[in-house]
Amino acid sequence: MKRREAVRNIVIFSLGSGMLYSCTDPYQAIKNLNLSRLNFNTDHLRILDKLSRSILPIQQIPQLANHTALPFIMKQVNNLQNEKSQQEFQQGYDYFNDYFRNKTNLDFLKADATLVNSFLKKLNTLEISIDQPKSPALYIHHLYHTLKQENLLYLKTTEYFQKKYRFYEMAPGRFDGDFSIAELNLDEE
DSSP, X not given: OOHHHHHHHHHHHHHHHHHHHHHHOTTHHHHHTOOSSOOOOHHHHHHHXXXXXXXXXXXXXXXXXXXXXXXHHHHHHHHHSOXXXXXXXXXXXXXHHHHHHHHHSSOGGGSOHHHHHHHHHHHHTOOOOTTOTTOHHHHHHHHHHHHHHHXXXXXXXXXXXXXXXXXXXXXXXXXXXXXXXXXXXXXXO
16 A cells, blocks of 8 residues: 555545544534633533524524534633623523423423423513512523524524625625715714
8 A cells, every 4th residue: 555545544534533523422512612611511502502593593594404503602602701791691501491490390401392482482571670680580581692692693694694695705895996985875963
């Protein structure tokens, strides 16, 4: 066997074994992100993924059927939010499953889609009183709205959305040297 063939076969084998390994654990990508400020295990990630997919079901779009926004969300929360928001996100998750169980008498992972959707409708209109700043509802509300915002941001930044619903151009964009300044609509305050 020639040296080039041996190197090629080793590379193909390592790529194939890496692919098989990544298929066994769908949350391996999140574990590889090394989230230093968030502490979630695989069971927690399953609940967060189901919640995320229920809030914005991007998997119903055929081109995004295999996508999950969870790695994006976790990276955004870990890297871009301040420490207080990260703690509220973590505590919102800690309270979420018990809150769901108290309201529906079921675990979140065992609930069907109609029950989850009706629960999310109630959660979306949940009014938080300022009188109770440390209530579990406040943290759950923060978790829900963070997941909702980050899911929308993920969808808006996917290649599918950019090409299908926005005029997609590579940076720096198109140069229009003959653009008239008189055509600008300036809102004066």
